[in-house]
Amino acid sequence: MRDKLVEKFIKGEEKRQAEGLELIPSENYVSQDVLTANGSVFTNKYSEGYPGRRYYGGQDFTDQVERLAIERACKLFNCKFANVQPHAGAPANIATYFALMEPGDTIMGMDLSHGGHLTHGHPVTYISKIFRFIRYKMKNVDTGEIDYDEMLEVAKREKPKVIMAGFSAYTRELDYAKFSAIAKEVGAIVIMDAAHIAGLIAGKAAKNPFDYGFDIILTTTHKTLRGPRGGLILTRDNEEIAKKIDKAVFPGFQGGPLMNTIAAKAVAFGEALTPAFKIYAAQIIKNARAMAEVFKRNEIRLLCGGTDNHCVLADVYSSLGVTGKEAQTVLDEVGITLNMNMIADDPRKPMDPSGIRFGTPAITTRGFKEKECARVAELMILTLKNKDNKKIKEAVHKKIKQLAKKFPIPKSFV
Numbered sequence: 001m002r003d004k005l006v007e008k009f010i011k012g013e014e015k016r017q018a019e020g021l022e023l024i025p026s027e028n029y030v031s032q033d034v035l036t037a038n039g040s041v042f043t044n045k046y047s048e049g050y051p052g053r054r055y056y057g058g059q060d061f062t063d064q065v066e067r068l069a070i071e072r073a074c075k076l077f078n079c080k081f082a083n084v085q086p087h088a089g090a091p092a093n094i095a096t097y098f099a100l101m102e103p104g105d106t107i108m109g110m111d112l113s114h115g116g117h118l119t120h121g122h123p124v125t126y127i128s129k130i131f132r133f134i135r136y137k138m139k140n141v142d143t144g145e146i147d148y149d150e151m152l153e154v155a156k157r158e159k160p161k162v163i164m165a166g167f168s169a170y171t172r173e174l175d176y177a178k179f180s181a182i183a184k185e186v187g188a189i190v191i192m193d194a195a196h197i198a199g200l201i202a203g204k205a206a207k208n209p210f211d212y213g214f215d216i217i218l219t220t221t222h223k224t225l226r227g228p229r230g231g232l233i234l235t236r237d238n239e240e241i242a243k244k245i246d247k248a249v250f251p252g253f254q255g256g257p258l259m260n261t262i263a264a265k266a267v268a269f270g271e272a273l274t275p276a277f278k279i280y281a282a283q284i285i286k287n288a289r290a291m292a293e294v295f296k297r298n299e300i301r302l303l304c305g306g307t308d309n310h311c312v313l314a315d316v317y318s319s320l321g322v323t324g325k326e327a328q329t330v331l332d333e334v335g336i337t338l339n340m341n342m343i344a345d346d347p348r349k350p351m352d353p354s355g356i357r358f359g360t361p362a363i364t365t366r367g368f369k370e371k372e373c374a375r376v377a378e379l380m381i382l383t384l385k386n387k388d389n390k391k392i393k394e395a396v397h398k399k400i401k402q403l404a405k406k407f408p409i410p411k412s413f414v
């Protein structure tokens with residue numbers, strides 16, 4: 001690279017990723033093929049519109065690559081329509097809201113402190129000023145069971161146009177059939193925001209909401225799905241809805257699509273269609289369960305009592321007297337990256353909550369199995385219990401570096 005300054009930052013980030021363990025559940029490592037497509041000459045091209053209906057000329061290859069991405073996405077999630085143009089998860093969600101509703105309409109989503117995402121109507125977002133958000137919650141935070149009875153009651157009273165399933169910090173599988181039944185009863189469209197678990201669904205390690213009557217699945221492409229940073233909107237079979245979504249994404253909400261990213265999405269979806277991806281998806285869950293078991297054995301309180309997906313939520317404050325922020329900082333010191341997280345009904349504040357959230361997608365991509373994951377969990381707990389002991393922290397850091405070295409980030413998965 002001629003720009004030595006930026007090159008230095010890229011190399012630094014490369015080294016950081018290689019030497020540390022990434023436990024942030026929304027992060028992953030993409031293949032060299034995805035990086036190559038993402039860094040390709042498609043970045044030079046304007047392609048406003050959709051394949052076969054563009055506003056500019058020169059679309060021979062952009063049309064082909066976008067059609068391929070759509071075809072692969074539909075195969076992967078077993079649906080009829082896909083829009084691969086959203087720049088990221090949040091734009092996918094917002095465009096979908098605009099496609100289906102008028103300002104002032106009501107959306108029902110997971111309570112934010114119980115696992116819902118910012119785009120599900122957090123008061124700091126602009127969409128919370130445009131649409132009216134109402135909530136459902138867990139009935140029991142120690143099992144993760146959703147209060148479906150209350151959900152039905154509130155839905156009947158408030159008549160939401162959209163019911164959203166999906167989360168960024170929740171560790172159980174949702175009862176999709178119940179969501180669909182409630183949506184049907186009140187005449188709402190039912191949507192899964194699968195940003196976190198799309199890879200598990202695509203890899204058939206988790207249930208597919210489309211099999212339970214869901215109308216739409218929204219997702220990012222860069223979390224468990226292991227593609228470039230981006231968004232994706234899938235519609236099961238309703239052409240009218242799919243057309244509204246296409247219009248809402250472009251020209252309603254975005255301008256030109258990022259064709260380099262769409263090419264990289266096509267590559268990632270191709271990888272996700274291979275048998276190796278199914279093995280990866282199943283291993284993610286086995287690994288998360290192995291880590292959860294170690295925490296439980298050490299009597300650390302887990303939200304939802306354990307995990308069915310890629311993620312674990314631990315109440316480190318009530319169990320160990322270490323705050324989420326302290327835990328994040330001290331684990332960073334030993335080469336483990338994760339994030340502090342509010343737990344359900346957290347008595348503490350967002351900038352220093354009671355919990356931590358961690359997950360296994362990235363380390364599973366590196367080749368970690370249950371044994372290594374259990375070891376990492378033990379090292380995490382040892383660190384948290386000895387957060388002021390320099391010697392122990394140095395020893396743990398050394399072990400983490402050794403593990404990272406033993407499992408280099410792979411360049412390809414198929």
Ligand SMILES: *Cc1c(COP(=O)(O)O)cnc(C)c1O
Nearest residue numbers: 088089090117167168193195220
């Ligand atoms: C990550 C996430 C998003 C947003 O994705 P971005 O690509 O960061 O915009 C939306 N919904 C859920 C549930 C998420 O976890």
